[in-house]
Amino acid sequence: xxxxxxxxxxxxxxxxxxxLFYMVKDKSQAEDLLQEVYIRVLNSYxxxxxxxxxxxxxxxxxxxxxxxxxxxxxxxxxxVLGTFDWDTQDVxxxxxxxxELAVQHENVxxxxxxxxxxxxxxxxxxxxxxIQGYSIQETANALRFSESKVKTTQxxxxxxxxxxxxLLREELMDDEVRLERRTDKGVVKSTASS
Numbered sequence: 001x002x003x004x005x006x007x008x009x010x011x012x013x014x015x016x017x018x019x020l021f022y023m024v025k026d027k028s029q030a031e032d033l034l035q036e037v038y039i040r041v042l043n044s045y046x047x048x049x050x051x052x053x054x055x056x057x058x059x060x061x062x063x064x065x066x067x068x069x070x071x072x073x074x075x076x077x078x079x080v081l082g083t084f085d086w087d088t089q090d091v092x093x094x095x096x097x098x099x100e101l102a103v104q105h106e107n108v109x110x111x112x113x114x115x116x117x118x119x120x121x122x123x124x125x126x127x128x129x130x131i132q133g134y135s136i137q138e139t140a141n142a143l144r145f146s147e148s149k150v151k152t153t154q155x156x157x158x159x160x161x162x163x164x165x166x167l168l169r170e171e172l173m174d175d176e177v178r179l180e181r182r183t184d185k186g187v188v189k190s191t192a193s194s
Contacts, residue, residue: 005042012055016062023066036065114164122157125150 016037021030040061048057115123124143128134129150134142140150 004045005038008041008054008058009038012058015055016058019059019062020066023063024069029069033062033065033069037062040065110165110168111161113168114161117164118157118160121145121153122160125153126157126161129154 013034017030017034020033020037021027024030024033037058041058044061048054052060115126118126121143125139125145128139128142129136136147136150136154139145140147143150145153
């Protein structure tokens with residue numbers, strides 16, 4: 001049997017693996033399922049009657065292994081869904097998604113660049129209030145300002161930030177328009193020269 005198994009393995013391994021991979025769309029899961037296929041082949045080779053080709057027989061076993069796996073996943077999913085209280089428990093991931101992180105990092109870069117336009121006091125207040133999360137009172141204590149001065153400085157600093165960030169966005173949009181025009185002209189030139 002060992003020699004026969006080796007021949008089956010060498011001849012059909014790649015076909016079986018590809019089949020399972022496309023079925024479950026996961027490399028490690030396909031490898032695990034392939035092991036199950038081989039276990040079933042070893043346990044049932046003596047029942048193979050030869051009515052179909054070995055490849056057809058092996059793919060049939062692989063198909064049944066995949067179906068069993070899907071059923072098991074469905075059962076697990078139903079069990080989880082049945083025991084989970086969707087109304088009272090929050091299932092959202094608290095971590096930001098990669099695209100949200102990228103936008104956040106871009107916004108932080110813009111804010112840091114805009115901070116350079118603020119006075120030292122405005123910068124200190126904005127950093128303490130919005131980046132480090134201090135309250136107005138904590139900011140006043142840290143900077144030895146009155147709460148009134150913190151509020152006024154914060155208001156003026158935010159005004160500078162907004163103005164500078166609007167200018168940055170306008171510049172970015174102007175750059176994008178110029179790039180589009182260059183691209184459009186390049187496309188026109190290349191098609192005209194063809």
